[in-house]
Amino acid sequence: MNQAEVSKLVSQLKTTVNPRLRKFRNPEGPEGRLDKLRKTVTALIKHERIELNYPRADEARMYAERLISDAIRYGDTHKTTMEMADYWLVEKQLIHKLFKVLAPRFQNYDISYTRLIRAPRPYPGPEDLKAVLELRGNPYPSLRPNGSYNRNLIHNVLLEEAKKAYRAKKYAEIAAKIDAVETAVGLNTNSQTDVPENDEVVAKEVEDKSTKEEK
Amino acid sequence: MALALNIVSRTSHSISVLEQQMQKLSLVVFNSKREKHLNPKPRLRNPTWLVRKTRSHTDDPITFENREFIKEIVQDKLVQSNHAIDEIATNNVIWTPNIQRTGVIARKIGVYPLWLKNGSKMQTTLLQILDNHVIKYYTPDNYKPHKEIRPKVYNKKGCILLGAEFGDPSNFTKDYCGLFKESGVLPTKWLARFFVSPEGALPLGATISARHFQVGNYVDVRGKTIDRGFQGVMKRHGFKGMPASHGVTKTHRRGGNIGGGGEKARVWPGTKMPGHMGNTYRVAKGLKVLRLNTKYNVIWVSGQAIPGETNSIVYVYDTKIPTRTPTNPLPLPTLLQQTDEDVPEDIYDESIHIFSDPTIIFNEK
Amino acid sequence: MLSIFSKRPCIKCFSETSKILLRCSSQTATSTIERNKDQLKRQIVEYRHVYPEFLPDPKIEYRNLIREKLERADMVARRTQVDIPEFYVGSILAVTSSDRHNPEKPHRFVGICIKREYCGLRASFIVRNMIDHQGIEIMYNMYDPTIHKVEVLRLEKRLDDELLYLRDALPEYSTFDSNMDAEILPEGTPVPINPIKVKLKPRPWLERWERKNLKGIEELDLPERFFKRAKELEKPWEKYDLMKEYMRTIPEEEQIEIFSEVQAELHKLEVQRKKMKRKRVIVKPSKLA
Numbered sequence: 063m064n065q066a067e068v069s070k071l072v073s074q075l076k077t078t079v080n081p082r083l084r085k086f087r088n089p090e091g092p093e094g095r096l097d098k099l100r101k102t103v104t105a106l107i108k109h110e111r112i113e114l115n116y117p118r119a120d121e122a123r124m125y126a127e128r129l130i131s132d133a134i135r136y137g138d139t140h141k142t143t144m145e146m147a148d149y150w151l152v153e154k155q156l157i158h159k160l161f162k163v164l165a166p167r168f169q170n171y172d173i174s175y176t177r178l179i180r181a182p183r184p185y186p187g188p189e190d191l192k193a194v195l196e197l198r199g200n201p202y203p204s205l206r207p208n209g210s211y212n213r214n215l216i217h218n219v220l221l222e223e224a225k226k227a228y229r230a231k232k233y234a235e236i237a238a239k240i241d242a243v244e245t246a247v248g249l250n251t252n253s254q255t256d257v258p259e260n261d262e263v264v265a266k267e268v269e270d271k272s273t274k275e276e277k
Numbered sequence: 278m279a280l281a282l283n284i285v286s287r288t289s290h291s292i293s294v295l296e297q298q299m300q301k302l303s304l305v306v307f308n309s310k311r312e313k314h315l316n317p318k319p320r321l322r323n324p325t326w327l328v329r330k331t332r333s334h335t336d337d338p339i340t341f342e343n344r345e346f347i348k349e350i351v352q353d354k355l356v357q358s359n360h361a362i363d364e365i366a367t368n369n370v371i372w373t374p375n376i377q378r379t380g381v382i383a384r385k386i387g388v389y390p391l392w393l394k395n396g397s398k399m400q401t402t403l404l405q406i407l408d409n410h411v412i413k414y415y416t417p418d419n420y421k422p423h424k425e426i427r428p429k430v431y432n433k434k435g436c437i438l439l440g441a442e443f444g445d446p447s448n449f450t451k452d453y454c455g456l457f458k459e460s461g462v463l464p465t466k467w468l469a470r471f472f473v474s475p476e477g478a479l480p481l482g483a484t485i486s487a488r489h490f491q492v493g494n495y496v497d498v499r500g501k502t503i504d505r506g507f508q509g510v511m512k513r514h515g516f517k518g519m520p521a522s523h524g525v526t527k528t529h530r531r532g533g534n535i536g537g538g539g540e541k542a543r544v545w546p547g548t549k550m551p552g553h554m555g556n557t558y559r560v561a562k563g564l565k566v567l568r569l570n571t572k573y574n575v576i577w578v579s580g581q582a583i584p585g586e587t588n589s590i591v592y593v594y595d596t597k598i599p600t601r602t603p604t605n606p607l608p609l610p611t612l613l614q615q616t617d618e619d620v621p622e623d624i625y626d627e628s629i630h631i632f633s634d635p636t637i638i639f640n641e642k
Numbered sequence: 643m644l645s646i647f648s649k650r651p652c653i654k655c656f657s658e659t660s661k662i663l664l665r666c667s668s669q670t671a672t673s674t675i676e677r678n679k680d681q682l683k684r685q686i687v688e689y690r691h692v693y694p695e696f697l698p699d700p701k702i703e704y705r706n707l708i709r710e711k712l713e714r715a716d717m718v719a720r721r722t723q724v725d726i727p728e729f730y731v732g733s734i735l736a737v738t739s740s741d742r743h744n745p746e747k748p749h750r751f752v753g754i755c756i757k758r759e760y761c762g763l764r765a766s767f768i769v770r771n772m773i774d775h776q777g778i779e780i781m782y783n784m785y786d787p788t789i790h791k792v793e794v795l796r797l798e799k800r801l802d803d804e805l806l807y808l809r810d811a812l813p814e815y816s817t818f819d820s821n822m823d824a825e826i827l828p829e830g831t832p833v834p835i836n837p838i839k840v841k842l843k844p845r846p847w848l849e850r851w852e853r854k855n856l857k858g859i860e861e862l863d864l865p866e867r868f869f870k871r872a873k874e875l876e877k878p879w880e881k882y883d884l885m886k887e888y889m890r891t892i893p894e895e896e897q898i899e900i901f902s903e904v905q906a907e908l909h910k911l912e913v914q915r916k917k918m919k920r921k922r923v924i925v926k927p928s929k930l931a
Binding site for chain 2: 709
């Protein structure tokens with residue numbers, strides 16, 4: 063149980079963070095791992111949508127999110143943030159894009175800045191999982207399937223009907239309760255007895271009824 | 278119409294009579310002992326609650342409104358099952374050491390030190406008692422163990438099935454959800470069975486809180502150890518290994534000799550060798566309950582070597598170590614929840630130093 | 643056919659307070675209430691230097707929100723009984739604790755804090771001094787109920803986060819007078835950083851200090867091969883690993899969540915401490931006279 067580092071303040075990432083980082087074993091060791099990842103991050107910032115193997119996409123996503131969140135938080139006048147941008151973006155003209163285009167774009171985002179979508183793999187072919195990694199707010203057409211006909215699918219139609227029936231039952235129960243209260247009040251006024259006492263009794267009765275109904 | 282029915286019933290009656298007679302005949306004819314085994318194979322049958330739990334993931338595109346509707350139903354059910362049973366009938370039986378109470382499902386939430394009144398530090402593990410609900414109860418005669426026991430059992434125990442932590446019913450299979458129908462509880466993520474004496478039986482839907490246990494008593498905790506994978510002999514069994522230098526080649530972390538040779542010419546069963554480590558159930562026995570938090574339902578038990586990782590599920594029950602059975606009677610079948618009762622948030626064992634107490638000063642004896 | 647990848651569970655602790663605090667940072671806060679909130683947020687975020695042990699271990703496997711909450715409540719309860727002031731690695735402390743072998747007289751130890759580690763109730767610090775030409779170090783648990791008092795005799799920081807190299811330094815660097823008086827800093831001044839460079843004894847050492855990239859030691863008199871090897875073992879790429887950095891820290895949103903929970907109590911204790919300090923200042927001249 064060690065202490066958390068307090069020297070630098072970071073914003074919380076809006077994506078889920080894996081408990082462990084992937085190793086991406088290669089001859090250059092851990093330095094080579096970062097080298098691989100920064101190529102991916104650069105490509106993502108440049109093209110805004112890339113297709114690649116799933117593990118690399120998942121890993122690179124976290125790094126891209128961190129880079130953008132730091133750029134939003136500290137801006138281009140902060141020295142270490144600028145150093146980071148310089149390291150992570152291999153093509154240097156993208157540094158301008160990061161601070162001038164992406165940081166303002168994601169300024170008021172409450173959700174993640176990137177989107178990771180599983181892509182189909184070629185068959186027959188290598189069995190690696192594929193993914194599409196994209197920045198939100200990109201100019202390309204959406205990759206999500208068209209959901210406008212989902213309403214007409216059989217399970218949705220059935221659920222719709224079930225919902226109507228459930229609601230009708232609920233409303234009927236509520237209406238019955240109100241009716242019971244009203245009739246009770248009406249009776250009370252007719253008989254002209256002590257209203258407050260009886261009211262309480264009636265309320266209790268109504269409650270009892272409702273609980274029975276629930277059971 | 279009635280006549281036709283009458284005829285049918287008559288004929289069926291006559292057929293059943295005929296069958297009975299045939300059976301008698303057959304008993305006489307085929308009464309051979311060849312079918313019987315002296316030592317029949319033990320028949321292992323799975324417990325009734327061991328059904329497939331999670332539904333296979335489907336990609337049905339459900340509309341937003343319908344998803345909200347499903348959530349609404351689950352929420353309504355949740356409210357109902359939370360109000361299932363708040364009162365437990367006491368049968369006015371006072372606990373004695375040979376009465377076994379139910380255990381509970383808990384979560385190991387971490388380890389931190391407490392200090393004793395004599396100034397010494399003690400590592401404690403925090404166990405959060407989850408919202409346990411009684412799902413099923415099998416009476417002693419009704420319960421069939423999954424492995425039949427040959428010798429006659431005296432003082433036979435019943436079996437309680439507990440569930441903890443409500444899950445999303447749409448993720449569970451129909452069979453699994455069916456287990457909860459009788460009790461009226463929403464399907465839970467975790468199930469566990471505990472043997473209880475008939476006096477310790479609980480009604481269906483009843484809940485158990487952290488005050489089921491009492492400070493100063495001892496408990497056993499069963500959990501699944503951390504899965505460490507295939508490990509060498511040094512990590513798995515704590516062997517010493519061999520020197521790093523002085524002419525040692527390629528045998529720094531090896532086990533060395535495993536016996537054999539001579540007349541034996543084989544390896545004894547149970548010899549400590551490399552293999553899979555962890556991911557088995559282990560019981561930490563005789564742990565003292567040092568502190569109780571009634572707000573979050575947390576108990577502090579002594580020791581830091583409780584099996585399982587942080588946030589893993591463990592099962593807690595009264596200790597079975599005979600020398601540590603409590604002297605005072607325990608609440609049976611569990612502690613009754615009284616709303617008007619004024620319960621302190623923290624209950625401490627008398628040996629524990631409370632953090633809001635003044636600094637410890639040693640007195641000369 | 644594409645499918646949206648489902649989210650895995652993670653610890654998220656946004657409460658209403660932190661959300662409000664965060665929102666007010668992004669908007670242009672004009673009203674005074676929002677400005678006050680902004681100030682409060684900044685104040686809370688500064689707590690991480692003064693009370694680092696209130697932040698949990700960032701390792702995700704060890705985290706549990708209920709455990710952390712209970713732990714914090716215990717820590718605050720202990721702090722109401724003993725005054726644990728703000729101090730850093732490099733500050734000179736006097737710790738008074740009851741001694742079971744000498745029940746009449748509590749034991750007072752003066753020395754320099756060379757390390758602070760762990761979080762929660764197991765937080766500890768090491769105090770070092772030379773007594774009779776013998777280096778003495780005592781590791782105290784910060785929330786140990788046998789500790790009577792922690793006085794800060796000199797509040798300052800050093801150039802490094804750990805001063806374990808004082809074990810291999812010349813003895814004068816870790817020698818402090820046990821009858822030292824407390825030095826009082828004027829209110830509102832930032833914590834001074836002592837730029838002292840320590841001279842190490844010749845090898846052999848307890849650790850290979852030339853490989854640690856230390857700022858608080860004088861230039862080492864070693865053969866070239868030591869520096870060459872240190873250069874080989876350097877990991878200059880590690881500072882660019884943004885995720886490793888993230889996994890070592892607690893994000894700001896969570897910090898606000900944590901500290902706003904205990905802020906009221908901690909603030910009360912601070913006010914109390916300031917009052918006590920003023921009293922002591924008045925008493926002092928009469929002692930001297």
